[in-house]
Amino acid sequence: MTHVDADMWTLPWRGLGLSSNLSTADVPQPYKLLDASPGLFDFVEYSAPLSLEEARAHASLFPEMWRRREDVPVLFHPVHLNLWGPELEPASVLAELNAHARAVGSPWVGNDVGWWHVGGQPFPGYLYFTPPFNEAGLVDCAAHALHVQRHLSMPLVLENPAVLARRGEWHVLDFMSRLHARTGLPLLLDLGHLFSHQLSAGLPLETGLDGFPLDQVVEIHIAGGVVTRRGSRQFYVDDHTQPVREELFSLLESLVPRCPSLRAVTFEGDGHPPEVALLSLRRLRKLVPAGSRPPLSLRAPREVSVPPLTGDSRSWELFDAGHGVTRADSVEDVEGTRVDQDFRLAVIAEVLDKEWPLTRLLVAGTREGLAAFTGSPEYRSLFGGTGRSLGQVFSRWAMRHLREHPDEGASAALALEMLLPTLFLRPVPAPGPGQVGLAEEVRPGALPVDLSELVFAARAVRRHLTARAWACGSLEMSGLESLAQVARRPAPGPWGFLVRRRGSGFEVLTVSPGLAEWLRKLALRAMPVEEAPAGLLAEAQGRGLIRRG
DSSP: OOOSSSSEEOOOOOOOEEEOOOOOSSOOOSHHHHSTTSSSEEEEEEEEOSSSHHHHHHHHHHHHHHHHTTOOOEEESSSSSSSSSSSSSHHHHHHHHHHHHHHTTOOOEEEEEBBOOOOTOOOGOOOOOOOOHHHHHHHHHHHHHHOOOHSSSOOEEOOOOOOOOOOOOHHHHHHHHHHHHOOOOOOEEEEHHHHHHHHHTTTTTTTTTTTTTTGGGEEEEEEEEEEEETTEEEEEEEOSOOOHHHHHHHHHHGGGGGGOOOEEEEEEEEOOOOHHHHHHHHHHHHOSSSSSSOOOOOOOOOOOOOOOOOOOHEEEEEEEHTTOOSSSSSSSSSHHHHHHHHHHHHHHHHHHHOOOOHHHHHHHSSSSHHHHHHSSSHHHTTTTTTOHHHHHHHHHHHHHHHHEEEOOOOOOHHHHHHGGGGGHHHHHHHHOOTEEEOOOEEEEEEEEEEOOOHHHHHHHHHHHHHHHHHSSOOGGGGHHHHHHHHHHHEEEEEEEEEEEEEEEEEEOOOOOOHHHHHHHHHHHHOGGGGOOOOHHHHHHHTOOEEOOO
């Protein structure tokens, strides 16, 4: 636990850590990995809502983290915390953050300097907006940071943000140095985020480090990402599910001995299978050996008043630019903004495809279609305190879009995908001994028109266009016209189908009429195995559609 007096912070040694979103469905699962390889790492850094009670309710791995926190210490990295943007965090929210961090024994709270959410609604994929690196951006980030720190009983540690589009005249390390100077707060150096700035600016990876206050860095992050090229420029896209770049391993090796205040190195390995995370952690362990070290004393900043926000409207301008609402050529960095839009729109498409894969392809399958959605009042309402999800505002937009463009023929697809969640409102009977019943994650459904060709075509077109894109280097979006043709010619029904729940999304399964009818009966009552038609029983069992008592 951090010791705080009037003038000093005393920070414990944490060592090597692994990040987690505290979901049992995610990989790697830190506690399983540690049980299989004791001593592989020393702590868990986790992201969760600011409220302790909300984290308890929604983070499925929270009970194990709570039970083991004395043996496996934690760092709280909330990523729900605005350190830039048009409004300061409410004091009540920051009181919950402080109570959360104190309860789990987090010696500090680290967060990327950026605009993460509006009124508690995060931007899709938690893709925050990076402030401009100029005086106005500095003033507002300092106001946010000092406001947050006033409500914390442990240090707020400031993390350099990821950069795709260049905004402002300063280097990111100069910006962070000035932010430290104005706030007195310690620093978290994210190596991938630094790489993103250097590539976007066309600079060598080490540029700016010689004048940077490395003695104030208490934590370092290392994670995966992808380097892409656009014209003559290169960009680093921060994606933790990707392999760690060799440049970052080398940079970490050079920086560890240059950071005398370093207390923790965190591998953000979200999405890495355990056997792959194991390889990275073993390599990192050589740079951060196991064992305790004496605590570190850092001078706490003096109590200062929080300066007012500048009132600069840049945050909402960048919101519009990042979502493709404004023309890219109207911004400071045209190419970088275009890459930022691509990444942001891709994440939105990925989220929507879990709930609306058919409708999304038909009405927002292109970049222009996605930008039409993100530029709509429905999308903007997501950040207006309505409590709706991204999928809900998309369905509202799609309904309006199809009223205005009835010739697109996607209404039946939208009706199908709106129906799917309702099929799970009624539980299916569990089979008893010697009985067979419908699988718990499967439900039958029916529509007055037959969309089996559309379900097939969506998968076939995706596969075809993706394979061509790998071969030729670009995605031929005009190929979606064949899918639109199929959507405009649904066959007469009735049509029986099955839906399987997969995580937060749904998969529509086409089956023969006989199998659909038999499984519809199983949804009403389980039946003895000997009464089940042998052929249908074998097919349903082979496709994982039924369960035995």
